[in-house]
Amino acid sequence: MASDGVITHRSVEVNGVRLHVAEAGPAGAPVVLLLHGFPELWYTWRHQMPALAAAGYRAVAPDMPGYGDSEAPSAGPDQYTALHIVGDLVALIDSLGQERVFVVGHDWGAIIAWSLCLFRPDRVKALVALSVPFIPRSPAVKPVDAVRALYGDDFYICSFQEPGAIEAEFKRLGTELVLRKFFADRTPGPLFIQKSGWGSPDDEVPLPSWITEEDLKYYTTQFDKSGFTGGFNYYRALNKTWELTSPWTGAEIMVPTKFTVGNLDLTYNIAGAKVFINKGGLKKFVPLLDDVVIMKDVGHFINEEKPEEISALIIGFIKKFN
Numbered sequence: 001m002a003s004d005g006v007i008t009h010r011s012v013e014v015n016g017v018r019l020h021v022a023e024a025g026p027a028g029a030p031v032v033l034l035l036h037g038f039p040e041l042w043y044t045w046r047h048q049m050p051a052l053a054a055a056g057y058r059a060v061a062p063d064m065p066g067y068g069d070s071e072a073p074s075a076g077p078d079q080y081t082a083l084h085i086v087g088d089l090v091a092l093i094d095s096l097g098q099e100r101v102f103v104v105g106h107d108w109g110a111i112i113a114w115s116l117c118l119f120r121p122d123r124v125k126a127l128v129a130l131s132v133p134f135i136p137r138s139p140a141v142k143p144v145d146a147v148r149a150l151y152g153d154d155f156y157i158c159s160f161q162e163p164g165a166i167e168a169e170f171k172r173l174g175t176e177l178v179l180r181k182f183f184a185d186r187t188p189g190p191l192f193i194q195k196s197g198w199g200s201p202d203d204e205v206p207l208p209s210w211i212t213e214e215d216l217k218y219y220t221t222q223f224d225k226s227g228f229t230g231g232f233n234y235y236r237a238l239n240k241t242w243e244l245t246s247p248w249t250g251a252e253i254m255v256p257t258k259f260t261v262g263n264l265d266l267t268y269n270i271a272g273a274k275v276f277i278n279k280g281g282l283k284k285f286v287p288l289l290d291d292v293v294i295m296k297d298v299g300h301f302i303n304e305e306k307p308e309e310i311s312a313l314i315i316g317f318i319k320k321f322n
């Protein structure tokens, strides 16, 4: 694999925000932009980056704004709308000298990737979305209200809305334990996080087999430095995004897309998700959707849990659009 497998790091200034970017693969090769979710970092792509480089692509994985070594927009949650984050990614694509790129997103990275494809299909050759399907905008109900009606105030998206209490709870538990709880969760159902107490600081949570103590140490060090507020701000901007995306109500995603999710993933087990994904709902909004892949006995962190399978799925799909 020679030096193509080596991951290098640099900073890129986009729209006045400094982003930390990890890269692998030959300069001048087609770019694959890798977008991580919550609570993760560029590091979630550590297995895919050398695989993409070996297949002749240039993998580019930023710490998303507000995460890790990237700066956090300082004016608060309203600067984390899908329009803001997509704007930063368009500037990043420009700074890479690319007209069009491949995009891969997981969790919040998938939501942002869908938004990038919705707003700027001209900049994306093909999309691979992991774990979170496209969620069409309801003109009647805001997403936070929709999930609260289904699951109540302790559903994690609701717990993350108000600044303060959830930050204090995560501080009480400690960064390492919080991350262990997220990574170890395999409940095929809604995730509840009580602001008033999500367990005890003495809880012992063994790591699943797909992540090492050394990996956890990197995540812990970075979230200890940055805190979780940058990540929470994506959830706190949902209302504003809903308000601003009214013009896209009913719009289709006109980008060739592959979607995969684990059958144990909480996102796949949310009310209505299976029917939407498997019975034509998703295809209606994403006409260029390729066959959906439901991975058996796989949880939420699919690209870390099944690294070879996901790398092969990405490469197998995007090579058709080189």
Ligand SMILES: *[C@@H]1O[C@H](CO)[C@@H](O)[C@H](O)[C@H]1NC(C)=O
Binding pocket: 142, 144, 145, 161, 162, 235, 236, 237, 239
């Ligand atoms: C978003 O709006 C809902 C009510 O529609 C509210 O409960 C929630 O706290 C709001 N989120 C933020 C961050 O203001």
